[in-house]
Amino acid sequence: MSTQKPPNSSTHSTSKPTQKTIAEITGLAVTTVSRALQGDEKIAQATRLRVSKVAEEIGYVPDRAAQRLRTGKTKVISLILDPHNEILGFGNSLITGVAHALAGTDYHLNVTPQFLGGDPIEPVEYIVRNKLADGIIFSRTRPFDERVRFLRERSFPFTTHGRTEFGYQHSFVDYDNEKFAYESVLRLMQKGRRRICVILPPNHFTFHQHLNYGYMRAIRQEGLQCYIPEGINLDSDMPEIFEWAQTIARTSDAPDGFICPGETSFLAIANGYRQAGKERGRDFDAVVKSSSQTLHQIDSQIDNISEDIRQAGALLGANLLKTMLHPDGPFEQTIQDPDITFPALKSYQD
Amino acid sequence: MSTQKPPNSSTHSTSKPTQKTIAEITGLAVTTVSRALQGDEKIAQATRLRVSKVAEEIGYVPDRAAQRLRTGKTKVISLILDPHNEILGFGNSLITGVAHALAGTDYHLNVTPQFLGGDPIEPVEYIVRNKLADGIIFSRTRPFDERVRFLRERSFPFTTHGRTEFGYQHSFVDYDNEKFAYESVLRLMQKGRRRICVILPPNHFTFHQHLNYGYMRAIRQEGLQCYIPEGINLDSDMPEIFEWAQTIARTSDAPDGFICPGETSFLAIANGYRQAGKERGRDFDAVVKSSSQTLHQIDSQIDNISEDIRQAGALLGANLLKTMLHPDGPFEQTIQDPDITFPALKSYQD
DNA sequence: CATAGTACTTATAACGTTACAAATATCGGA
DNA sequence: TCCGATATTTGTAACGTTATAAGTACTATG
Numbered sequence: 150m151s152t153q154k155p156p157n158s159s160t161h162s163t164s165k166p167t168q169k170t171i172a173e174i175t176g177l178a179v180t181t182v183s184r185a186l187q188g189d190e191k192i193a194q195a196t197r198l199r200v201s202k203v204a205e206e207i208g209y210v211p212d213r214a215a216q217r218l219r220t221g222k223t224k225v226i227s228l229i230l231d232p233h234n235e236i237l238g239f240g241n242s243l244i245t246g247v248a249h250a251l252a253g254t255d256y257h258l259n260v261t262p263q264f265l266g267g268d269p270i271e272p273v274e275y276i277v278r279n280k281l282a283d284g285i286i287f288s289r290t291r292p293f294d295e296r297v298r299f300l301r302e303r304s305f306p307f308t309t310h311g312r313t314e315f316g317y318q319h320s321f322v323d324y325d326n327e328k329f330a331y332e333s334v335l336r337l338m339q340k341g342r343r344r345i346c347v348i349l350p351p352n353h354f355t356f357h358q359h360l361n362y363g364y365m366r367a368i369r370q371e372g373l374q375c376y377i378p379e380g381i382n383l384d385s386d387m388p389e390i391f392e393w394a395q396t397i398a399r400t401s402d403a404p405d406g407f408i409c410p411g412e413t414s415f416l417a418i419a420n421g422y423r424q425a426g427k428e429r430g431r432d433f434d435a436v437v438k439s440s441s442q443t444l445h446q447i448d449s450q451i452d453n454i455s456e457d458i459r460q461a462g463a464l465l466g467a468n469l470l471k472t473m474l475h476p477d478g479p480f481e482q483t484i485q486d487p488d489i490t491f492p493a494l495k496s497y498q499d
Numbered sequence: 500m501s502t503q504k505p506p507n508s509s510t511h512s513t514s515k516p517t518q519k520t521i522a523e524i525t526g527l528a529v530t531t532v533s534r535a536l537q538g539d540e541k542i543a544q545a546t547r548l549r550v551s552k553v554a555e556e557i558g559y560v561p562d563r564a565a566q567r568l569r570t571g572k573t574k575v576i577s578l579i580l581d582p583h584n585e586i587l588g589f590g591n592s593l594i595t596g597v598a599h600a601l602a603g604t605d606y607h608l609n610v611t612p613q614f615l616g617g618d619p620i621e622p623v624e625y626i627v628r629n630k631l632a633d634g635i636i637f638s639r640t641r642p643f644d645e646r647v648r649f650l651r652e653r654s655f656p657f658t659t660h661g662r663t664e665f666g667y668q669h670s671f672v673d674y675d676n677e678k679f680a681y682e683s684v685l686r687l688m689q690k691g692r693r694r695i696c697v698i699l700p701p702n703h704f705t706f707h708q709h710l711n712y713g714y715m716r717a718i719r720q721e722g723l724q725c726y727i728p729e730g731i732n733l734d735s736d737m738p739e740i741f742e743w744a745q746t747i748a749r750t751s752d753a754p755d756g757f758i759c760p761g762e763t764s765f766l767a768i769a770n771g772y773r774q775a776g777k778e779r780g781r782d783f784d785a786v787v788k789s790s791s792q793t794l795h796q797i798d799s800q801i802d803n804i805s806e807d808i809r810q811a812g813a814l815l816g817a818n819l820l821k822t823m824l825h826p827d828g829p830f831e832q833t834i835q836d837p838d839i840t841f842p843a844l845k846s847y848q849d
Numbered sequence: 850c851a852t853a854g855t856a857c858t859t860a861t862a863a864c865g866t867t868a869c870a871a872a873t874a875t876c877g878g879a
Numbered sequence: 880t881c882c883g884a885t886a887t888t889t890g891t892a893a894c895g896t897t898a899t900a901a902g903t904a905c906t907a908t909g
Contacts, residue, residue: 178859214567215895240591248612260610262598387796446737565865
């Protein structure tokens with residue numbers, strides 16, 4: 150108290166306030182200010198209070214660059230956004246979800262775009278190399294995903310949207326695609342459909358397997374023929390799918406039921422069938438996985454099983470935060486349950 | 500040369516290489532290494548070459564935190580993503596565009612989500628306060644946009660997607676909504692429509708004015724009645740628009756032409772009209788502004804005027820880079836021309 | 850009253866980089 | 880041979896923060 154320096158007003162009025170400014174005002178040492186702001190128990194409660202009050206008053210905000218340089222922690226989480234995820238607001242919902250999970254913490258969200266045609270490992274390597282984040286979230290995992298291997302080798306915290314098939318555990322959030330596919334088959338059968346086709350993602354993705362399992366399980370159980378198109382997948386352009394649908398719609402054994410794990414594939418198929426004079430509800434049916442209300446507006450009677458992307462984002466954020474806190478596990482592994490609420494069945498069960 | 504220190508191998512083999520590592524290997528001073536890496540002409544070409552070769556070899560990457568602390572430059576550009584921009588991949592396209600503009604520079608892209616219902620100034624204040632970026636991009640500008648005022652006051656570089664009506668100039672990229680609306684009216688007239696309705700964004704946005712001007716100009720010129728719905732706007736939920744459309748479709752003076760500056764509004768309207776037994780092409784027509792191929796798949800005969808969002812992002816990035824280089828202007832102001840290519844008219848011009 | 854402990858505060862150094870001023874070497878010309 | 884000019888390199892300090900170790904003052908204990 151007695152050693153309080155004269156409040157050198159010229160120093161702390163001009164530019165951005167730092168801990169030094171607070172130190173000068175309170176007459177404390179910069180170290181004390183730093184520790185007070187960190188809530189160190191070894192600093193007297195009264196001091197802590199005083200410091201944070203002054204900090205508040207003069208509008209002090211910590212310099213993240215300095216913190217980062219000193220501690221090595223970026224306090225940033227990087228979400229890698231895949232260009233294929235454009236589908237009806239997927240990216241935005243995911244971002245919003247993660248951002249919500251991070252709100253209240255001092256972590257920032259950084260979105261790294263993954264360029265179309267680029268190697269998926271690139272953004273991950275880049276982030277690790279340049280230490281641009283403390284944790285990474287990415288999607289579209291593969292059974293033996295290179296990114297997972299890479300990050301695990303370096304003990305770099307991450308969470309994935311989608312599972313892998315490695316022998317070791319890691320944090321993830323996934324959607325129960327197996328159940329989605331299985332229930333979809335049952336629903337289509339309920340509507341009298343027998344030639345049920347499923348649109349699968351490219352087979353190097355893990356969720357290809359899950360969808361496939363669910364579909365095949367139901368198909369076998371019900372004694373149906375499986376119908377998996379070749380040359381067409383969930384990532385195909387709409388015009389491509391449209392062309393394909395238009396063609397097969399005119400064949401004698403054209404599918405009368407579709408399982409579409411994405412909205413756009415359904416739209417393209419419905420359009421292709423329409424060109425061939427076939428209407429959804431009369432000539433064929435479909436169960437669609439969607440994450441927005443858009444589809445329902447286009448076809449209000451469509452059977453739709455929803456996936457809550459925003460929730461997935463929030464879970465991913467939360468799981469990653471936990472992983473960073475306890476880097477050696479246990480790993481949070483969350484599987485989202487499909488929300489199945491079909492419209493009531495009409496009487497046209499022929 | 501003679502003063503070369505012995506290559507203290509223990510120092511630069513373990514952890515991440517820094518300029519110090521390079522200095523030790525080359526026998527130069529850290530300062531020289533720093534300036535060589537910056538390409539300073541005052542450093543001998545031979546030295547520059549040698550330094551960058553060693554840097555490459557040992558996999559040196561500059562520590563951004565240290566650079567940032569020292570220079571005050573974050574080398575980050577922040578894109579503020581509005582939740583309303585979810586519409587069919589808007590966000591992703593914009594991100595991709597900006598990212599492309601930034602590729603090759605040492606700027607990073609950081610996406611800051613704007614929460615639904617939050618004050619638009621919040622993310623901007625936050626970025627400036629915490630100095631999280633050197634430049635900001637945001638959209639959905641208002642005529643007297645608070646964010647523009649705020650950033651200009653602080654001479655903080657920014658570019659907007661959309662114009663303002665301030666007396667001073669600033670960098671922006673905008674779409675020619677006036678032309679879009681005007682041309683849409685003409686197109687609908689060409690198709691024999693006379694009761695032409697326009698869906699406008701909330702009237703606090705600048706592009707509300709532009710759309711309105713274009714629409715009104717054409718309406719007056721052609722001697723038509725204007726039809727601007729109340730209670731419904733471009734940001735309304737699809738179910739809301741659907742309800743509205745369903746109701747007016749049954750009125751005697753129901754519009755037979757719609758100008759939809761967004762895909763979802765069209766879908767909701769088409770659905771509402773369909774409930775009332777009215778079909779697009781027969782009972783009404785629409786011109787839709789879209790930025791994806793999705794709509795075309797749903798209705799291949801639809802008149803659609805496209806907006807290239809990815810290009811907008813690229814322009815925004817480029818403009819902002821220029822603004823940061825020359826903070827006092829001249830400001831890049833780009834207006835994107837609508838891409839108008841309608842399907843050939845059928846003969847049903849009654 | 851000395852001593853150990855407790856409660857709290859502080860000086861010093863360092864993270865990796867760059868701005869600045871200063872130093873050294875090299876060279877042509879007087 | 881000496882001088883100034885040019886070319887090139889270097890030492891020092893600083894950006895704002897925090898970890899570490901060391902300090903001070905006060906209290907309790909024997």
